[in-house]
Structure formats: C-alpha cells, structure tokens
Amino acid sequence: MESWEDVLLYDEVNTSYNTFLNRFLYYFERSFPLKTVYMKNHNEIKCITQGIKVSSQKMRLLNTLKKNTNLSNDILEYINRYQKIYKSVITEAKRRENDRFMLRSHNKTKAIWQIINKETGSFRQGDYITSLKNGSEETSNQQKIADMLNSFFIESTEDLLANNINHSPVQTSQQRIQYQTNTMFWLPITEIEIERVIKSLRGKPSAGFDEIPEYLAKRCSQYIKKPLVHIFNASLKSGVFPDKMKIAKVRPLYKKGERHEVCNYRPIAVLSVFSKILEKLVYNRLISFVTKYAILTELQNGFRKNKSTETPSQTFIESIQEAMGRRFHVIGIFFDLTKAYDVINHIILLDKLNYYGIRGVTNLWFKSYLSHRVQFVETNYLNIKTQNKYISPLRETIHGVPQGSILGPLLFLLYINDLPLNVQGGEMVLFADDINVLVIDKEEGIAQQKINKIMKQLETWFQVNNLLINIKKTVAMSFHLSKSRSVVRPQIFYNNLETAYSSELRFLGIDITENLKWSTHIQSLCSKLSKTSYIIKSLRGVLSPNMLRSIYFAKFQSLLRYGIIFWGCEGDSIKVFRMQKRVLRIISGLGKRDSCRQIFKDYGILTVTLLYILEVLCYIKKHKADLIQNINIHSYNTRINKDFHVQFCRTTLFKKSVVNMGIELHSKLPDKIKNSVGFSVFKRDLKSFLLKHSFYTINEFVSFK
Structure with a gap:
C-alpha cells in the first residue's frame, strides 16, 4: 500500500498537492489505460436468457410451418397459444431487466428516456456541434469551435462589465451592512471527517480536468484520506487554495435558438473531485459560522436548509x-x-466577508480560492464510429464565483x-x-x-x-x-x-x-402533466406497475404538489384530477369507465383534492404559532374554543387564501389528528386518514363524519 511519504514531506500546499495528484494519476492510468473504443449499435437485449433463445428458435420454426403448410385447427390453436405465452415471457423479462436498470440508475430521468428510446428504436448520436458562428466569424473546424466557445464564455462577461462597471464604487463601510464582531477560525480537518465527506459524494461518473470520477474517489477513500488531511490542513493554515484545483472543465450546453450561434450555448463547469472534497469541508465550517451568528437575512430563501422556492412564493x-x-x-x-453569479466583484466580496467575520487567514484563503482560476472547453464529435475530444487552451476567469462549485452559491x-x-x-x-x-x-x-x-x-x-x-x-x-x-x-x-x-x-x-386567478397556471400544469402521462404510457409495457407507480410519484405527483396550496380549491382543478385518473388507469390497466376510488387506496396515491388538503393542513401545523385560537378571543367553554379563529373575509379571494382555507379544513379534522404531538406524527396520521377515505372533493371531506 502507498505510504505517501513524499507528499507528507512538503508543507507548501501546491508542491504537496501536485505530488499527490501525480502519484494518484500514475496508478490511475496504469489501472485504467485509455483505449480506442468503436461505437456499437444499440440493439443488444440483456434480458434474453438461454430459455428464451430456445423458445425463440421454436417460435420461428412454428411460424415457418404456419406459413408454408396446411395445419389442423388443433395445431394452429397450439401455435397461437405458444406465441401468446412467448410474447408474455418476453414482456415480463423486459420488465424485470428495466426495473433493475431503473433501481440501479442515479439519474432516473435519463434512465426513463433511455428505456423509451431503446423500445422505440430512437437513438440520438449526441448533440454534436457541426458548425459555430460568433458575429461574422464562422467555422466548422472542431478545434476552432472549442476555442470559440471558451473565448465567448469569458469575453461575454468581460464585455458586459466593461460597459456597465462602476469606476468609483462606494466603500462597504458607507453602505448599511451588519458588522460581525465574532471572527471565524478554521477547525483542523480529520481523517474521519474526510471519509464522511467522500462518502456523501453522489458517485457520479463525471470528472474534472484530471479525469478522476467521483465513484473512484469513493472506492479508494481509505487509501487517500491520510495525504488529503495533510494537504487540506496545510491549505487552511497557509490561506492558499491549490492551483490545480482551480482548473475547470467546461462543456457547452445548448439552450434554444439556432444551434450554430455561439450565444445559444451556456457553460457547464466540472471541477476536480478533490476540489469538491475540500470545498465541502470549508462549506461545512462557513455555514456553521453563518448559522450560529444568524448572518444571512431571513428574507433569503435560496440554497438554505428547510427552505425552498415554495417558502417565498407562499409569503x-x-x-x-x-x-x-x-x-x-x-x-x-x-x-x-444579468449573469448574476458571473459578474461578482472579488474585492467587494472579500470586503463583505471581512465585515461578516471572515477575516485574517480565512479571508486570505477565500482570496486565493477566487483568484487565478482558469477554464477550458471540451467538446465531443463523432467521426465515423469514434468519438473524439477537442480541448481549447486555458483562459483565466477574473470575475464571479466559480461555476459548478460547492462554495459558489453561499458566497453569492x-x-x-x-x-x-x-x-x-x-x-x-x-x-x-x-x-x-x-x-x-x-x-x-x-x-x-x-x-x-x-x-x-x-x-x-x-x-x-x-x-x-x-x-x-x-x-x-x-x-x-x-x-x-x-x-x-x-x-x-x-x-x-x-x-x-x-x-x-x-x-x-x-x-x-394580476387578479390572482389560477386558470393560467392550471393550463400550464396540464400541459406538463400531459407530457408525463405520455412517458408513463410509453413505459407501461416495459416496466412493472410498481415501478410505474414510483415514476408517478417522481414525475407526476411532484408537479401536482408544487404550488397546490394556492390553486387546489379552484374549480379548474377538476381538469388536473381528470388527468390524474387517466394516468392511474394507465398504471393499473383499469378501463375508461371503471371507478378509480379503490385504485387510489390500493396504490397509496392521494387524489388532487387530498393532496391539497394535506399540503394546506401541514402548512397550518407548521405555522400554528402565528395563528389565534378561539379561546384567545373569548372565554366561553365552547366545543370549538381550541380551534383556530377564522378571520373576517371581505372577498372570495381572501376567503380562499391558504390560511383561511387551512383553518376551515383544520376544524373538520378528527380530534385525534388535531391533537397529534409533533409535525411528523400529525402528517403521518393525516395522510393515513386521507388515504383510507380517498375523497374526490373538498365537500366530501367537510361533510364526512
């Protein structure tokens, strides 16, 4: 086993890290040498067993007999019966194989489309850029395309700032900014902590400039934790971020418009896995300090624990x-x-970090982290049956927070x-x-x-x-x-x-x-749900009902749930409910005229109405401290004195607001659920109650006794 003594000898961060990386790459390239691989056709069917092959040969023989000879009715009936059984066996084998493929997949959306394309025979050879134009310059040379993309990504930001830059900026001290008297200090990094961070990596196959994928780092965490502890602690102590961790590999992603226009591509940066590990360790320390002293404004909902896009939209x-x-x-x-993350001024950012308590060597570390970062663009092109890579020269980025980084969003x-x-x-x-x-x-x-x-x-x-x-x-x-x-x-x-x-x-x-009507949103939602419905229908023959149910929750219900607390009580929601029942019939094989009520129960799926009731009542439970109970309004010992007080509503719009609808629905709950201790228990009991009854309308729920 490698002792890494030559790495541990150096206290200078760049020397130590470069030695480590060179040694790691030496073993990596010996173990996984590059090979030329020719693209194969996508017609391989993994689910075919030896038994199916034998049955297939027999099926072909029977079909030949059926076409070329006069057979008795009994034999024809036997052939038809055999053909039916053969098809069902093939279908079931495909379902089992596709189910296994879906379970193993990290990217479910990608896996879904791979299965659909495999079954329909639709294969895209990749989004290759055949030609590119920037102003009057146009090229079909693949190397020049990579160069043009990198130049555009860098220069478009610089041109933007050159036309709008403030040449006499006001100092941070002249703005209103909360000065933090406490100062952040680095805690030493331990081997246990490194193991925990490496284990938390998603294990994706994507790799930075060094071509080392995440899953490989996860596999060898036991062998690299010792040198990494030395390098990372030296980095924090000296305030120096390793130079080779500042290299970003950028891939162009097509947005919309003409494919040959350079402005219709955006950069997707991939950083070294070792950079991600160090960034995560620093992020944990920074977010701990920021949270402890409540530095971030409560009005900010992005990239924060227990907050999402639904939090600000509700407010x-x-x-x-x-x-x-x-x-x-x-x-x-x-x-x-415009390009909010790309135009961040490093001097202003470091000045603000200083105000927030990130001073001294920690501030120096962030200065090193932000400065002298470089990137290159990598493109792929299929030449006959070989996919070739084209790499642009390195270009320095002098503005913004690093794209694809862990620290970037928090720094923003x-x-x-x-x-x-x-x-x-x-x-x-x-x-x-x-x-x-x-x-x-x-x-x-x-x-x-x-x-x-x-x-x-x-x-x-x-x-x-x-x-x-x-x-x-x-x-x-x-x-x-x-x-x-x-x-x-x-x-x-x-x-x-x-x-x-x-x-x-x-x-x-x-x-x-402008009048807070929800017909536009519901129409847009129905369009999205229709596409998801098509996906589920396309997969019905090649995935088991149980796997289709999982796709329903991931792709259909996730769309349904988002923002439902606003539109779920509207009359137009019936359109969404009809689409939901249609999808449920696809999954279960139910007929068009058959009732879905029992299927909702069997599959553990909430109707649109029940999903609305669940989300609204969970909102009320979370915000009950902000609500007034009837007992606080009057002292009479009434049956509803522990219910929340209903506000007077001048308009139907306000009556249908989340809080007012929530208070009304909460008053109709069984006492056992109302009195549930803790949010998780309340949600569990409420969901069980709703699944048991499968109400189709709010009136059904309100009138239930």
Whole structure:
C-alpha cells in the first residue's frame, strides 16, 4: 500500500498537492489505460436468457410451418397459444431487466428516456456541434469551435462589465451592512471527517480536468484520506487554495435558438473531485459560522436548509391576497439580473466577508480560492464510429464565483446579503438571484412615492455592487380584484428606463396573474402533466406497475404538489384530477369507465383534492404559532374554543387564501389528528386518514363524519 511519504514531506500546499495528484494519476492510468473504443449499435437485449433463445428458435420454426403448410385447427390453436405465452415471457423479462436498470440508475430521468428510446428504436448520436458562428466569424473546424466557445464564455462577461462597471464604487463601510464582531477560525480537518465527506459524494461518473470520477474517489477513500488531511490542513493554515484545483472543465450546453450561434450555448463547469472534497469541508465550517451568528437575512430563501422556492412564493402570495382583501394598492416588481453569479466583484466580496467575520487567514484563503482560476472547453464529435475530444487552451476567469462549485452559491448569498438593509419601504422576497419587491399602500400617491424611493435605492445598491439589471426582462404587476373598475399602474423607472407592466408572469415556477386567478397556471400544469402521462404510457409495457407507480410519484405527483396550496380549491382543478385518473388507469390497466376510488387506496396515491388538503393542513401545523385560537378571543367553554379563529373575509379571494382555507379544513379534522404531538406524527396520521377515505372533493371531506 502507498505510504505517501513524499507528499507528507512538503508543507507548501501546491508542491504537496501536485505530488499527490501525480502519484494518484500514475496508478490511475496504469489501472485504467485509455483505449480506442468503436461505437456499437444499440440493439443488444440483456434480458434474453438461454430459455428464451430456445423458445425463440421454436417460435420461428412454428411460424415457418404456419406459413408454408396446411395445419389442423388443433395445431394452429397450439401455435397461437405458444406465441401468446412467448410474447408474455418476453414482456415480463423486459420488465424485470428495466426495473433493475431503473433501481440501479442515479439519474432516473435519463434512465426513463433511455428505456423509451431503446423500445422505440430512437437513438440520438449526441448533440454534436457541426458548425459555430460568433458575429461574422464562422467555422466548422472542431478545434476552432472549442476555442470559440471558451473565448465567448469569458469575453461575454468581460464585455458586459466593461460597459456597465462602476469606476468609483462606494466603500462597504458607507453602505448599511451588519458588522460581525465574532471572527471565524478554521477547525483542523480529520481523517474521519474526510471519509464522511467522500462518502456523501453522489458517485457520479463525471470528472474534472484530471479525469478522476467521483465513484473512484469513493472506492479508494481509505487509501487517500491520510495525504488529503495533510494537504487540506496545510491549505487552511497557509490561506492558499491549490492551483490545480482551480482548473475547470467546461462543456457547452445548448439552450434554444439556432444551434450554430455561439450565444445559444451556456457553460457547464466540472471541477476536480478533490476540489469538491475540500470545498465541502470549508462549506461545512462557513455555514456553521453563518448559522450560529444568524448572518444571512431571513428574507433569503435560496440554497438554505428547510427552505425552498415554495417558502417565498407562499409569503409573497399571502401578502398580496391579504392586501387585496383590504382593498389596498399592490404593486409587484420582479427583477431579472444579468449573469448574476458571473459578474461578482472579488474585492467587494472579500470586503463583505471581512465585515461578516471572515477575516485574517480565512479571508486570505477565500482570496486565493477566487483568484487565478482558469477554464477550458471540451467538446465531443463523432467521426465515423469514434468519438473524439477537442480541448481549447486555458483562459483565466477574473470575475464571479466559480461555476459548478460547492462554495459558489453561499458566497453569492453573502454578497447580496445586505440588500434588504439598503432598500426600505417595500416587502422584499429573495430566492438566490431572484429579487422581488412588493409595494403596498392604501393611497395611490404614497404607493408612487414608495416605488420611486425603492427604485432609487435599488439603482444605487446595484451600481455600488457592480450587479446588472436586465430592464427588458424586469417586469411590474399591479394586483387587483377581477371586478376593480380602475387599475393603478404608476410609472416605474430604473436608470431612466421605464419598467413594463405585465398581466401574467412566472414567479418561482408558479404562473401568477394580476387578479390572482389560477386558470393560467392550471393550463400550464396540464400541459406538463400531459407530457408525463405520455412517458408513463410509453413505459407501461416495459416496466412493472410498481415501478410505474414510483415514476408517478417522481414525475407526476411532484408537479401536482408544487404550488397546490394556492390553486387546489379552484374549480379548474377538476381538469388536473381528470388527468390524474387517466394516468392511474394507465398504471393499473383499469378501463375508461371503471371507478378509480379503490385504485387510489390500493396504490397509496392521494387524489388532487387530498393532496391539497394535506399540503394546506401541514402548512397550518407548521405555522400554528402565528395563528389565534378561539379561546384567545373569548372565554366561553365552547366545543370549538381550541380551534383556530377564522378571520373576517371581505372577498372570495381572501376567503380562499391558504390560511383561511387551512383553518376551515383544520376544524373538520378528527380530534385525534388535531391533537397529534409533533409535525411528523400529525402528517403521518393525516395522510393515513386521507388515504383510507380517498375523497374526490373538498365537500366530501367537510361533510364526512
């Protein structure tokens, strides 16, 4: 076994890491030498056993007899019966093989499409770029294509900043920013910790510039933990991030539009697995410090534990519904940032980290981590039957947080963390680089004043922090009731450019309209569900019902569940319910006119209505501390004194809000479920109750006794 003595001899980080990497690559290349492999046809069927081969030969013989000779009815009946059995055996063998393939797969979506393509015979040879154009320059040379892509990815950001950079930035001390008196210090890294982090890797086959995949690092964690502890601790102690960990391999991903236009590709960066391990160790220390001292604003919902896109959307829409119920003017402004992660200014970021307590050697480490990073573009091209790689020269990236990194998202959150402190007068909702502001007021004139003030504050903050707003994609929305006679749309200017109003837009995956009607979202959802329904139907003959049920939960119910607390009580939800029953019939083999109620129970699937009830009541359970019970309103010993107090609702819209519907549904629950101790117990008991009854409508649930 390798002792790594030559690695442990060096305290200088780059020398030690380079020695380790060279030694590791030496063993790697000896164990897994590169070979030229010719592309094979995709017609191999792994499920064919020796017994099936024998049956296949017999089937061919019987078919020949059937075509060329006159046979008795008994023999013909035997051949038909044998053919039917043979087909069912083949189908079952395919199902077993595909089930095993799905269970082994890390990427279920990719596995699903591989099975569909295999069964339909549709194989794509890959998204190869045959030619590329950047302005007046056009080429079909594969090496030049890789070079052009890398140059575009680097220079497009630099050109953007050159036209918009703030040449006289305000110092961080002149902004409103919360100074942290505590200072972050590095805790030593241990072998046990490294093993735990390596074990947490997903084990993907993708690899960085060194071509070492994650799964290989996982397999040999016992043998590399000792040198890695030495290298990583030396890195933290000296404040130096190894240079060879700063190399990113970039692959172009087609977005939309013309495939030969370079601007229609975006970079996907892959870093070295050893870089990921070190970053994860540092991330754990940084997030622990940030969490302990509550440094991140509570308004930020992106990349945070126990928060998701649903968290800000619930807050945002609840605020709008409540304000509309009180007949207030409600203006929403939805900002679109241009290349938010790529244009981060390193000097400003390091200055802010210093304010937040990341000082001294820890600040030096992050400075080293951000500086002198390089990237190259790798493209593939199929030449006859051999796939060739083309690699561009290295180019340095001098802005932004590293793409594809573990630390990048958290560093971005810290970069924009002071935004709410510098913008006063509106309700702000943040999800990473999604920045949204609500302006609410009874008086139209005051609402206009608030908007003007907020836009000026935002303009200053974005300029100071060298962040760029795409005014063409930034939109405003004036929320109002459907029967409102006049709609207030005050003028909104950013950098002397007027912001356009929209009657509908997509907000964190939810289609919202200016009157908060949900027919647009439901229509969009039905379109997505239709595609998923097609996938499940395509797989019905080659996957078992149990595996189809798993795909239903992963691909169909996940779409259903998202945002259902807003639209689940709408009349249009019946359209979604019909699609759900159609998919359930596909999975179970049920006829078009057969009732699905028992199948919902047998498969443990909640109807659309029950999914809505479950999500709304779980929301109420989580936020019960914010609600008022009847016992707090009056002292009478009534049967409902422990129920939550129902607010007075002026409008149907407010009556259908998450909180008001949740309170009404909660009052109809059996006492045993109401009194469940703890959220997990409550959710388990509620789900069991709902599955047992399979209600189709809210009225069925409300009237149940």
